[in-house]
Amino acid sequence: MSDRTYDIVVYGATGFTGRLVAEYLNTTYGVGGELSWAMAGRSESKLASVRDEMGIPAEVPFVVADAGKPETLKAMAESAKVILTTVGPYQLYGEPLLAACAEAGTDYVDLCGEPAWMAQMIVKYQDQAEKSGARLVFSCGFDSVPFDLGVWYLQREANARLGHSLPRVRGRVRRMKGEFSGGTAASLTATLEAAGKDKSVIKLLTNPFSLVPGSRGPKQPHSVKAEYDEKAQSWTAPFVMAPINTKNVHRTNALAGHPYGEAFLYDERMMTGDGPKGEKRAKSAASREKMQNVMLAIAPTRWLLKQFVLPKPGEGPDKEARETGFYDVLFIGSDDAGNEMRASVQGDKDPGYGSTSKLISECAAALVQDIDRQTTGGGVWTPGAAMGDRLIERLQAKAGLTFKIEE
Structure with a gap:
């Protein structure tokens, strides 16, 4: 994975939640710092418009990819350590990207709250993800x-x-x-x-x-x-x-x-x-x-x-x-x-946007920086099973969450 161009690629960066994710990554990690990240979507011109609108530096790179063009998803997956996708509904648009990540051994995080689709994808891609080493993590927002x-x-x-x-x-x-x-x-x-x-x-x-x-x-x-x-x-x-x-x-x-x-x-x-x-x-x-x-x-x-x-x-x-x-x-x-x-x-x-954009960003960052691929192998994971205590630490330090025991 050391040969990947980016640590994190935000797919769907021109959508409402994707914009907030890009804004959070820029504010929290900057450009050219500890995390390398890129904005991805179907249109380079629209990516540029959103980047400027959100006040994100021009140095942030773009990746042009389209769910209707599998070769672009393959290239995107092969360029990143983690693909962070906000493009749903996942049961309509998610499988081609999930398949590309499972094949390329690329980690994947999403905001999916669609259990029937998730159940089908677990059966379909668990074995392939285990073989490639891809860690596929659903439900990285307020749900769940x-x-x-x-x-x-x-x-x-x-x-x-x-x-x-x-x-x-x-x-x-x-x-x-x-x-x-x-x-x-x-x-x-x-x-x-x-x-x-x-x-x-x-x-x-x-x-x-x-x-x-x-x-x-x-x-x-x-x-x-x-x-x-x-x-x-x-x-x-x-x-x-x-x-x-x-x-x-x-x-x-x-x-x-x-x-x-x-x-x-x-x-x-x-x-x-x-x-x-x-x-x-x-x-x-x-x-x-x-x-x-x-x-x-x-x-x-x-x-x-x-x-x-x-x-x-x-x-x-x-x-x-x-x-x-x-x-x-x-x-x-x-x-x-x-x-x-x-x-x-x-x-x-607010749970659906403000907090969710921070949650999924830190899930992606945790996979890059905190979770050893040797101890957490490939497969379809949950945030808790894949990242557990390390994610709790990140969310308290960076994402505005508080975990406490009430006596």
Whole structure:
């Protein structure tokens, strides 16, 4: 890998999130410093326009590549140690680049929150990535880094303080301010349309262990209703990102050799507060999600939402909204002996854009600078299993995240 031209190539640098990634790399690592990086996209002129608009120095190189031209993806993959891609929905546009990286032995990070596609890609490219040495890491944004690493951190501390892991963990989103991502909306729509064409996709979406091929695992806690959580002392409602986050947490556990235990139980929910107001908010949120699921299951409604309601890919909140956003996630671990530990993960920007652009950038940087290819070989990884403690250190030092145990 020492012969590669760039440490990191940002593919999709002209898109909304890709621009933020390029801006972050420039601000944090500069040009000609410890990390060499390039901006990639279909049009050199558009790359130049975005570079100038974002105040990025002219010295930052460009790579012209197009998903419709496999030879350009091959050349790009062979030029980099890590390809960082923000071009989704991945089930529509992602496989050619993933295949190019798996073949070239190039590390890969994305923002994918599309579990059915991920499950299919794991089966299809795991062996090839193992042979080439490519480390392919899905879900390196808000879904699912804070959740994957939050559980990892809690279990690490439990082993240090209690001498064992905790077989039951509850992930509870205490507070969050941020807008719905246009890319996430497009991924959701594409997933629903795929499920309508192929019923096997539904099984992958509903199976909590679909990212662990051949594994069934224990029955997981799951509810679509408003519920009072005694551990959290709050009413709770379903959390929209739980279907992808929980699957990644279980894959991390499996890839790491089940340090959380083979009977590990995990779920995620949104806290809405205590008392009557909290109950009302929880019931309203649960009812709203149920109605959305029913509406989204109807093809004409999906089309209308895509046209008029859901944000489009490439759209996003303004700088003030990104800067004033935040999130605070609580993890409550317990065992049958009555032991309990709590950890929290907090982020300082809006989750879908401001924080996500930093998260994926540091995942890419960690693969370049921190994670030895001899100890973490090729394959399809999760952020937790591939980077674990080293990534936690980076995110706290550079990306505005805080991991702590709550006494």
